[in-house]
Amino acid sequence: MIDTQGNGLVFLLCIPRSGSSLSTVMLQNHSRIFATQEMWFLMNLVDLSKADSRVYGGSSIIRQFYQAMVSEDVFEKACRSFALEIYNGFLEGSGADFIVDKSPRYYYMLEWLDRLFPQSRRIHLQRNPLSTAASFKKVNRHTGESFDLLQSLNSPKLDMKAVDLTLGLTRLNDYFAEPHSFAYELKYEHLVMRPREELEKLCAFLDISYEQGMEQYGQFVDSTKADMFYSMGVGDPFLSSHQEAHQNSVNNWKEILDRQEVEMYCRVLGANLFHRMGYSEQLREAEQWTGVRVEDNPDQEVLHRLEQQLSVASGCRWQPNYQMKAWKNNGQHPSPMQNGSEQDEPAKRDPALEAMVTIRQLQAALRAADQRLERGYTERERLKKQLASAHSKLQRIKSWIPFGRQISAWASQRRMVRGGKS
Incomplete structure (x- = not known):
């Protein structure tokens, strides 16, 4: 610890x-x-x-x-x-x-x-x-x-x-x-x-x-x-x-x-x-x-x-x-384990505790994966809305084109009537 x-x-x-x-x-x-x-x-x-x-x-x-x-x-x-x-x-x-x-x-x-x-x-x-x-x-x-x-x-x-x-x-x-x-x-x-x-x-x-x-x-x-x-x-x-x-x-x-x-x-x-x-x-x-x-x-x-x-x-x-x-301690720096004689001794593990740790780690992995998926879903929905908005704008622009041609034709007729003067 x-x-x-x-x-x-x-x-x-x-x-x-x-x-x-x-x-x-x-x-x-x-x-x-x-x-x-x-x-x-x-x-x-x-x-x-x-x-x-x-x-x-x-x-x-x-x-x-x-x-x-x-x-x-x-x-x-x-x-x-x-x-x-x-x-x-x-x-x-x-x-x-x-x-x-x-x-x-x-x-x-x-x-x-x-x-x-x-x-x-x-x-x-x-x-x-x-x-x-x-x-x-x-x-x-x-x-x-x-x-x-x-x-x-x-x-x-x-x-x-x-x-x-x-x-x-x-x-x-x-x-x-x-x-x-x-x-x-x-x-x-x-x-x-x-x-x-x-x-x-x-x-x-x-x-x-x-x-x-x-x-x-x-x-x-x-x-x-x-x-x-x-x-x-x-x-x-x-x-x-x-x-x-x-x-x-x-x-x-x-x-x-x-x-x-x-x-x-x-x-x-x-x-x-x-x-x-x-x-x-x-x-x-x-x-x-x-x-x-x-x-x-x-x-x-x-x-x-x-x-x-x-x-x-x-x-x-x-x-x-x-x-x-x-770090000062009379010039002596202990190892991270404090007791070197214990470092090579295998730790006694409780199987039930190990299982709980594994469960916690897997739960953390699942939570992180869920959050990433949720962010991905949110981003996908945002992009879908942007795409739909772009399509809507495109359709509106296309709907203006015939009317624009009518205006162009009408303006041409006016210039002809006035001898080319606008």
């Missing part, structure tokens, strides 16, 4: 489109890990006191309540207790010791994570920024949504995709700038090229043994965990079409992005970030392709504008260049 310090809790931290779905679908195949699709609920907790507008009103009263009556310490303890109930509810009866919270955009509240669960393990998932931007464009093209990288970076209004690709990326690299005993860096490119080797190292970081075949997620599609994972309908829409990791998306950014997009995005990030992330070779390739040398420092004007937009919209205030805090 996860304790108040976060032992047993693993955060997979990255920006969207970095390969977090692929990492999670592999990790969930380990018998001692519970990992499912994106949760995001900690961001909802950290913003709880901001009290968005509700139909029942009282937003100003709620904000005043939190500001005047609830101290920061009490609020933090209450949020920690709520989160523990959620996390441990997932672990109960599952036989797992760890839960992986894979939620892109947790960069939004890194200071909060350090305060809430200081001993949690944190995996920093890295990917070539150009490939990440290309993945945004590819997925949005697949789903029918529009995404223009240049327009996104230049937008006068808040665009979270632009924040992901710039501020989110920079913030995570600042956070993991120094080595930390509770931090681990995982590169997407390495994971798809040698998945077993990377998973073995990742399991060693978590103080558990690698389990045979966990990287071949196609073999686990009939499991309850997989049902719950895919029923959520978020993450990589192409993941279910593959049985195991492939390298098709490693260096396809030139096939998706154009030269102008690559030039501007590299300029906004600056060369130093590519070097710090370990993608100097990819930057050189981009410079050769565009014919433009990228300056070392980022475009501060663009970054400042995006930061201001986010601050106005969310009210969040980040500590500049915030880094992961060191």
Whole structure:
């Protein structure tokens, strides 16, 4: 079970489109890990006191309540207790010791994570920024949504995709700038090229043994965990079409992005970030392709504008260049299990409890699938109404055409009577 310090809790931290779905679908195949699709609920907790507008009103009263009556310490303890109930509810009866919270955009509240669960393990998932931007464009093209990288970076209004690709990326690299005993860096490119080797190292970081075949997620599609994972309908829409990791998306950014997009995005990030992330070779390739040398420092004007937009919209205030805090306990860092001698002992499982857990997971999968079907039905009905309206307008326009011809003929006769004068 996860304790108040976060032992047993693993955060997979990255920006969207970095390969977090692929990492999670592999990790969930380990018998001692519970990992499912994106949760995001900690961001909802950290913003709880901001009290968005509700139909029942009282937003100003709620904000005043939190500001005047609830101290920061009490609020933090209450949020920690709520989160523990959620996390441990997932672990109960599952036989797992760890839960992986894979939620892109947790960069939004890194200071909060350090305060809430200081001993949690944190995996920093890295990917070539150009490939990440290309993945945004590819997925949005697949789903029918529009995404223009240049327009996104230049937008006068808040665009979270632009924040992901710039501020989110920079913030995570600042956070993991120094080595930390509770931090681990995982590169997407390495994971798809040698998945077993990377998973073995990742399991060693978590103080558990690698389990045979966990990287071949196609073999686990009939499991309850997989049902719950895919029923959520978020993450990589192409993941279910593959049985195991492939390298098709490693260096396809030139096939998706154009030269102008690559030039501007590299300029906004600056060369130093590519070097710090370990993608100097990819930057050189981009410079050769565009014919433009990228300056070392980022475009501060663009970054400042995006930061201001986010601050106005969310009210969040980040500590500049915030880094992961060191956990102090006389220099000793316990393992997530607290007691290493118990790690290799198989947990005794209650068959009835296991059955109840499986039922709960299947019920959650069914609820998520029902909601997706309901949204699909609602969208289909909306499109049918739009289509009917368009047909109705078309028929009205067609009905005007004969009358229009009569007017034209009548006008011609009038011009002939008046000697061609209207």
